[in-house]
Ligand SMILES: NC(=O)C1=CN([C@@H]2O[C@H](COP(=O)(O)OP(=O)(O)OC[C@H]3O[C@@H](n4cnc5c(N)ncnc54)[C@H](OP(=O)(O)O)[C@@H]3O)[C@@H](O)[C@H]2O)[C@@H](O)CC1
């Protein structure tokens with residue numbers, strides 16, 4: 497699934513408008529919206545005829561879409577009330593609703609909101625600035641308190657369309673019906689959670705002229721793209737990972753990174769971290785070797801803490817010409833520039849530090865931040881967190897890993913994820929693919945189990961997930 501910016505949508509719309517009659521795009525949008533709302537009404541109440549629908553109407557075309565859709569529902573017998581909450585409503589849309597038997601009510605004449613079966617949020621669309629005026633926010637809160645499900649038109653009003661930020665009040669929708677293309681806010685938290693179930697209505701926009709802002713992966717694509725070993729693969733074909741992670745202070749990070757590399761399918765793992773981790777690794781992962789030698793991907797930095805020789809270790813690994821993953825404390829030891837074959841795996845705080853900005857700046861616009869990480873370092877960057885984003889040199893498109901359950905945000909998850917990334921990297925995949933495959937595998941495995949599970953146990957579930965995918969793909 498691909499997502500686009502508001503500016504791109506406006507360009508696509510302008511191109512389409514040259515070949516379709518005036519108003520045609522809005523009619524396509526309204527027809528698709530009405531069909532989704534009708535299905536939703538039947539699912540929730542068993543009927544469209546007689547169902548009560550409240551339409552919140554803003555001043556722009558978003559309100560126009562809502563009104564034209566509401567007119568279609570009114571013609572099918574729904575009892576539709578519209579309330580103009582901001583500016584002047586779309587004139588033709590309002591006329592169509594009134595002609596179809598709908599009503600326009602004052603905001604103070606809405607009565608008990610609990611009697612509405614569903615509300616349509618047509619307040620703001622892609623022309624909206626984040627946040628809602630106080631009285632609109634109040635009405636939205638009352639609908640929420642009355643448990644009235646909201647279908648958002650194009651996007652939940654109040655969210656930032658291009659970043660997914662929710663800096664102030666915003667609608668929380670059960671369903672969002674969007675038109676033409678998916679927008680960034682539908683895919684990135686915190687706006688993603690306010691989008692509910694997303695339905696894309698085709699209005700005939702040709703997206704091939706635009707570079708997508710986001711390329712979002714799903715589980716099937718991950719399974720198809722996984723570097724499955726061939727019949728003649730040996731351990732070098734699958735890839736050897738060299739793990740220099742953990743420290744005497746934080747031996748666990750090295751152990752968990754090793755769990756990730758082993759369960760991510762590495763052909764062999766060399767553990768080059770602290771001595772104190774050896775007994776635990778020997779007991780639980782006896783296939784791991786402790787001798788230095790040929791590796792096809794490095795993993796450095798997780799749990800290093802203070803590491804006096806860190807800069808030299810990173811420089812030597814980068815200088816070897818082999819790709820690698822640089823995680824956590826290792827990020828502070830990176831050289832000025834890195835090749836794109838190296839993957840940095842910061843969380844928001846670490847990326848903020850790398851960029852010399854406040855953490856909130858990364859959280860408010862993660863797309864811009866992850867791209868800035870690439871510009872600053874030359875490397876491929878995986879920004880870890882509630883939404884996991886991968887940016888790389890040479891393209892503005894940011895890849896989005898399959899999202900996982902919130903409980904995976906725990907100490908040690910990042911170490912095992914770094915190990916999973918290194919396993920895919922060692923199998924010969926480019927850094928951006930290693931990042932998105934590994935992050936997605938961890939998320940899918942977590943979603944398949946009632947967590948929370950400790951990170952090293954989740955690493956084992958990742959291997960189970962790979963096994964399940966493998967079996968599904970056998971003839
Ligand atoms: N593009 C397409 O392909 C198609 C698009 N379609 C539909 O059009 C929608 C976009 O319509 P749109 O451009 O009229 O903008 P929309 O969001 O309705 O409202 C802008 C108005 O709101 C106001 N305003 C903004 N923020 C505010 C705030 N926080 N608080 C208060 N006021 C605020 C703003 O005021 P101003 O900025 O002038 O101050 C302006 O008056 C799109 O989402 C989709 O539903 C479909 O029909 C099919 C084809």
Ligand SMILES: [K+]
Nearest residue numbers: 617620649653
């Ligand atoms: K809306």
